[in-house]
Amino acid sequence: xxxxxxxxxxxxxxxxxxxxxxxxxxxxxxxxxxxxxxxxxxxxxxxxxxxxxxxxxxxxxxxxxxxxxxxxxxxxxxxxxxxxxxxxxxxxxxxxxxxxxxxxxxxxxxxxxxxxxxxxxxxxxxxxxxxxxxxxxxxxxxxxxxxxxxxxxxxxxxxxxxxxxxxxxxxxxxxxxxxxxxxxxxxxxxxxxxxxxxxxxxxxxxxxxxxxxxxxxxxxxxxxxx
Amino acid sequence: xxxxxxxxxxxxxxxxxxxxxxxxxxxxxxxxxxxxxxxxxxxxxxxxxxxxxxxxxxxxxxxxxxxxxxxxxxxxxxxxxxxxxxxxxxxxxxxxxxxxxxxxxxxxxxxxxxxxxxxxxxxxxxxxxxxxxxxxxxxxxxxxxxxxxxxxxxxxxxxxxxxxxxxxxxxxxxxxxxxxxxxxxxxxxxxxxxxxxxxxxxxxxxxxxxxxxxxxxxxxxxxxxxxxxxxxxxxxxxxxxxxxxxxxxxxxxxxxxxxxxxxxxxxxxxxxxxxxxxxxxx
Numbered sequence: 001x002x003x004x005x006x007x008x009x010x011x012x013x014x015x016x017x018x019x020x021x022x023x024x025x026x027x028x029x030x031x032x033x034x035x036x037x038x039x040x041x042x043x044x045x046x047x048x049x050x051x052x053x054x055x056x057x058x059x060x061x062x063x064x065x066x067x068x069x070x071x072x073x074x075x076x077x078x079x080x081x082x083x084x085x086x087x088x089x090x091x092x093x094x095x096x097x098x099x100x101x102x103x104x105x106x107x108x109x110x111x112x113x114x115x116x117x118x119x120x121x122x123x124x125x126x127x128x129x130x131x132x133x134x135x136x137x138x139x140x141x142x143x144x145x146x147x148x149x150x151x152x153x154x155x156x157x158x159x160x161x162x163x164x165x166x167x168x169x170x171x172x173x174x175x176x177x178x179x180x181x182x183x184x185x186x187x188x189x190x191x192x193x194x195x196x197x198x199x200x201x202x203x204x205x206x207x208x209x210x211x212x213x214x215x216x217x218x219x220x221x222x223x224x225x226x
Numbered sequence: 227x228x229x230x231x232x233x234x235x236x237x238x239x240x241x242x243x244x245x246x247x248x249x250x251x252x253x254x255x256x257x258x259x260x261x262x263x264x265x266x267x268x269x270x271x272x273x274x275x276x277x278x279x280x281x282x283x284x285x286x287x288x289x290x291x292x293x294x295x296x297x298x299x300x301x302x303x304x305x306x307x308x309x310x311x312x313x314x315x316x317x318x319x320x321x322x323x324x325x326x327x328x329x330x331x332x333x334x335x336x337x338x339x340x341x342x343x344x345x346x347x348x349x350x351x352x353x354x355x356x357x358x359x360x361x362x363x364x365x366x367x368x369x370x371x372x373x374x375x376x377x378x379x380x381x382x383x384x385x386x387x388x389x390x391x392x393x394x395x396x397x398x399x400x401x402x403x404x405x406x407x408x409x410x411x412x413x414x415x416x417x418x419x420x421x422x423x424x425x426x427x428x429x430x431x432x433x434x435x436x437x438x439x440x441x442x443x444x445x446x447x448x449x450x451x452x453x454x455x456x457x458x459x460x461x462x463x464x465x466x467x468x469x470x471x472x473x474x475x476x477x478x479x480x481x482x483x484x485x486x487x488x489x490x491x492x493x494x495x496x497x498x499x500x501x502x503x504x505x506x507x508x
Contacts (some may be wrong), residue, residue: 020246045326050360102363102420110419110449118447175439178456182300182435184253184483185457188476189299191253 010200013190014208021212139167238497245490252486256478263481265474270445271462274430274452277403278311285402286318286395288373290417291335294327297409297434302335303473304432304460305407309339311467313347318391320401322356322377324365324412329358329381350380350389357381362412366420372396398427406431414441418449432459 015030058066072091079088119140121133145157146164153161194201231239255261281287289308293301312319323329332355341347349355356377359365368376373396374386386392398404404427408414414431418441422429428451433441435456445453454463457480460473 021243042326049326049358054360099363102367106363106416106419106423110415110423114423114447114449115443118443171439178435178438180484180487181456181458181480184480184487185300185435185476186296187249187253187483188257188457188479191250191257191479192299192472192476195254195257 006197006200007204010194010197011204013194014201014204017190018208018212024212024215026208026211138163143167234497234500238501249483249486252482253479256482257476261478261482263478265461265465265477267462267466268459270442270453270455271459271466272452273445274432274454275311275463275466277428277430277451278308278317278405279315281315281317281402283315284317286320286391286400287312287403287405288395288398288401289319289321289405289407291321291323291328291332291407292325292413293331293407293409293434294325295331298331299472299476300434300457300460301407301409301432302331303457303471304454304463305332305335306339306471307460307464307467307469307473308405308407308432309335309341310469313339313341313345317402319353320356320373320391320395321354323358324362325409326358326360329355350384351391354389354391355381356386363416363420366412366416370397370421370425398425401427403427404429408433408437410434410437413437414444414450414453418444422449432463435459 012030012033015026018024019027055066055070059070072094075087075091077088078084078086119136121136123130123134123137126133142160142164144164146153146161146168148157148161151157291305309319321332323332336342336353336355339345341353342349347353356373357380359376361368365376374392377386379385380389395401398421404417404421406414406417406429408417408431414433414437417429417431421427429449430452431441431450432454433456435458438453438455438459441450441453441455444450454460457473457476461477464471464474
């Protein structure tokens with residue numbers, strides 16, 4: 001069974017990677033398999049982990065109030081019936097209102113107040129720490145000023161705003177660097193999986209290469225790839 | 227007959243597939259050939275390790291593993307090293323997930339760490355696996371009211387009220403620490419906003435590199451006691467725990483690929499400025 005899993009995962013990885021060469025039927029096959037299996041998996045998961053324990057079993061225990069949630073859920077599907085599609089706004093209003101309420105409190109307590117507190121730092125004492133703190137305060141102030149749109153950013157405001165852009169650019173660069181690191185980690189992870197059995201990978205790589213070659217030639221001869 | 231292109235034009239319009247091929251070599255070669263590169267430990271990861279190390283032996287922590295197979299290369303090495311560090315300190319663990327695909331991964335990590343076989347942990351006595359719970363932030367808030375109410379049964383179907391380890395633990399503040407291994411949302415941000423900032427429970431986290439910059443301010447503000455971002459964070463943590471694993475093994479490939487990308491960026495910019503100087507910039 002492990003060997004079969006290895007062959008399947010290696011083949012699918014190579015099919016997906018074949019997109020780097022060009023869009024081709026092997027890539028499409030793997031892509032469609034992924035979409036279909038994911039959809040099936042999440043439907044099964046929704047039943048197994050959400051609907052059955054939270055609705056079916058609870059109602060069976062006599063917790064009838066859960067039927068209210070079920071009815072709201074069903075109302076979402078009224079979007080498909082134009083005459084009564086307005087009913088779908090009720091569950092949406094419920095979800096939007098609830099999440100807005102939760103997130104306002106969460107953001108205020110977790111981000112706004114505590115993050116503001118952490119910028120109130122000593123910029124005079126402490127040697128290099130003070131220098132670092134000063135950069136933090138300047139970066140925060142100038143970046144905020146960049147997003148101040150009630151006055152034309154000219155003169156002194158324009159200069160400060162430009163300094164803010166530099167800080168923002170550095171932060172975007174750091175984010176991009178981390179993103180590259182993340183993507184490389186994924187590539188390393190898949191490469192490691194491919195190296196579990198070099199023989200399997202070699203055979204399948206050859207098969208994919210032969211397929212791409214034959215398919216490419218056929219495309220050129222029929223003029224489809226033009 | 228077309229005019230012969232200059233070397234600069236040929237480089238400017240190089241087929242990107244050559245770059246993919248070079249990048250593939252930069253990743254594969256360090257994995258095949260042993261290429262030891264120095265690895266220093268950043269303060270964020272050191273603080274994470276120290277925070278766990280400072281926990282009293284035998285205390286109990288809550289672990290929320292929130293990632294799926296796509297996050298495995300970055301987070302599984304950390305997760306594995308975490309189980310080793312906790313097990314060596316005989317710390318009891320209550321584990322659950324707010325991501326549906328994470329529970330099977332957690333089970334595999336526990337088996338690989340040898341939690342029951344090597345460390346002698348007993349299920350439901352020294353560790354509990356509660357499984358997955360839908361609801362994201364709602365589930366987080368619900369756990370603050372009652373862990374046993376949120377998870378009426380564990381992964382095997384045993385009622386939570388009958389689990390020995392859970393007899394004295396029911397909310398975040400009952401635990402010595404909250405540890406989040408997260409690949410996105412719901413994850414570190416939601417835990418900090420909905421749980422840590424409200425309850426004050428000590429919290430550490432590991433995240434994917436792409437989320438790292440978003441969470442560093444939480445570490446700087448003291449909301450997170452420590453943070454390990456991406457494969458590099460995991461490699462540093464493996465080094466501290468003394469269990470070199472997949473993250474440390476992958477760091478050479480990571481470094482080589484980064485050097486190559488830096489070279490590509492410099493090269494692209496040089497070509498751009500050369501083209502601009504000759505009046506061909508687009």
